[in-house]
Amino acid sequence: MLYAGRMPNPAAPLLLLDDAAPEAPVRLPQYAPLSSVWEGNDADLLERMFTFYASIEVEPILDATYNVGRFWKGSTRKIVSMDIDPKYKPDIVADNREMPGVGNDSFAVVVYDPPHVGPQGRNKSSKRFDVDFGATMPCGAEHGWILSYLYPPFLQQAKRVLKPNGLLLAKITDMVNNHRSRWAHCDFMRMAEEAGFTVCDLIVKVRKGPMLSDKWKTAHHARKRHCFWIVCRNATRCER
Numbered sequence: 001m002l003y004a005g006r007m008p009n010p011a012a013p014l015l016l017l018d019d020a021a022p023e024a025p026v027r028l029p030q031y032a033p034l035s036s037v038w039e040g041n042d043a044d045l046l047e048r049m050f051t052f053y054a055s056i057e058v059e060p061i062l063d064a065t066y067n068v069g070r071f072w073k074g075s076t077r078k079i080v081s082m083d084i085d086p087k088y089k090p091d092i093v094a095d096n097r098e099m100p101g102v103g104n105d106s107f108a109v110v111v112y113d114p115p116h117v118g119p120q121g122r123n124k125s126s127k128r129f130d131v132d133f134g135a136t137m138p139c140g141a142e143h144g145w146i147l148s149y150l151y152p153p154f155l156q157q158a159k160r161v162l163k164p165n166g167l168l169l170a171k172i173t174d175m176v177n178n179h180r181s182r183w184a185h186c187d188f189m190r191m192a193e194e195a196g197f198t199v200c201d202l203i204v205k206v207r208k209g210p211m212l213s214d215k216w217k218t219a220h221h222a223r224k225r226h227c228f229w230i231v232c233r234n235a236t237r238c239e240r
């Protein structure tokens with residue numbers, strides 16, 4: 001069976017076995033395919049990914065870039081929140097490239113939604129979007145106009161704190177910076193493999209509209225109306 005070795009899904013419908021009495025339903029896990037394109041919200045996709053990919057119990061979950069926790073509104077999941085900025089009042093105020101005090105093998109899932117833009121040297125960014133989403137890490141010429149330099153130290157920590165077979169779920173957004181496309185999702189996938197993860201999947205999440213800047217009047221790059229969720233397993237293979 002396709003679900004062999006996976007966690008039973010508590011949300012699976014109740015199925016009646018042919019020979020079971022009607023008053024004694026048996027809860028069977030049911031395989032449901034997952035599309036590589038997601039048009040819904042992040043919270044629902046996370047739940048689908050837990051059901052689809054997890055091979056160990058998914059809690060506790062570390063959200064390593066918590067901000068205001070939009071992913072978990074209405075969720076009953078046991079989340080440990082981490083953010084570098086104390087104003088969001090996370091459980092752990094820390095740089096996720098260091099994760100001081102977090103034990104080895106302590107989480108079944110790490111969720112990562114890093115900033116994809118940031119101040120570019122000339123002017124400190126104070127735009128509403130940047131303030132709300134904590135886009136404060138520099139990404140100017142000294143960093144090749146991209147924030148990928150944040151990934152390797154984070155990936156090393158994620159690997160350390162994840163249990164064997166645990167999942168790293170990363171929301172990564174490409175961007176145009178200094179007149180060129182910057183392929184953050186390619187960097188993340190390569191760096192995750194280098195850190196010892198197996199990159200299992202890439203899901204395109206469609207946004208309602210592109211993120212726009214008033215600086216872009218006639219930009220000759222397609223307006224990005226998607227981001228990626230990258231699914232990595234702390235194991236040498238995706239399927240057991």
Ligand SMILES: C[S@@+](CC[C@H](N)C(=O)[O-])C[C@H]1O[C@@H](n2cnc3c(N)ncnc32)[C@H](O)[C@@H]1O
Pocket residue numbers: 064065066067068069070071082083084085088094095096097113114115133134135137
């Ligand atoms: C795009 S926001 C995350 C939004 C969040 N997923 C939500 O839905 O509410 C990125 C967050 O990462 C935090 N952050 C940036 N660099 C970090 C680091 N090195 N360690 C921990 N948190 C960091 C920022 O403070 C910001 O709150």
